[in-house]
Amino acid sequence: MNTPKKSRRLGLYLLIGVYFGIVLSKSEAVSWFRMQEMFRFQAIHMYGMIGGAIVVGLIAVQIIKRTRAKDLDGADIHIPPKDLGSGTRYWLGGTLFGIGWALIGACPGPMFALIGNGIYVMIAGLFAAVIGTWTYGALRPYLPH
């Protein structure tokens, strides 16, 4: 993992982030209104988008796995499987996340994009999300996973 000789390619990650931020904004996936429309099942927009992203991601991951593609440093690409455990963390954590997602109308990626879009009050939302993450870290030993 920590090979100091590897280039960090931060410029490339910055560009990928800019690309993601533009697509999120132009698709209106950063809109509280669009999230309400999705959770009320009143338009295909968000479902088509997430579904389209998954289909393209799925095909790309399959191609990468089957061709044993290497990354830019020539290293093998390994996607570690997630540990299911009892599954509690996924449905319970997922449900808590979903409640927050519908209230604030943004998941973490769109939070950053919204600040860029001039919705500066999202800085408070992001700060609250950091505190939420910290609270999880502090309570982690006591929570069922």
Place this chain on the structure above:
Amino acid sequence: MWDFISQPWPWYVSGPLIGLVVPMLLLAGGKQFGVSENLRHICAAALPTRVSFFQYDWRAGIWNLTLVAGVLVGGFIAATFLSSGLPIALSAATVADLQALGVNEFEGLAPDGLFSMEGLLSLRGFLIIVGGGFLVGFGSRYAGGCTSGHAISGLSDLQLPSLIAVIGFFAGGLLATFFILPLIL
């Protein structure tokens, strides 16, 4: 071409473009797409704490923090140079439902009465922004990922834990939309 770019992008264009972020990151450096991981890195980097969950070298996540800095810049570029300024073509049913809940402004990306300094200082705005933000941060780390990590990246790799998490995301979203939001608004 410019007309197409400045309009809102349809889902069948934007969805696949977002899906491409998954192979871009894998090919760039074997990285997994997951935005909420950064919230943990921010805690580890910025909040002095003895909590063991934050005792790790967050510098390994600098690539991801750089990526979200880019997302912020991308949002700025989209809003400043690529925007048509048109209101969102929201479904009429959604407009009617939200009006019934007392939401009457449909300009911009979010209702201004809630998502403004003034809104933040009201009880309902505070619950929506700070309460919602808190749960997004708490829940995403508890579930081990958010929409990017589980719904897009995890489902792209057909991981069962991600499917369970995504079902949870929607269960929670429906709960909030139909039971909690009407109480707050």
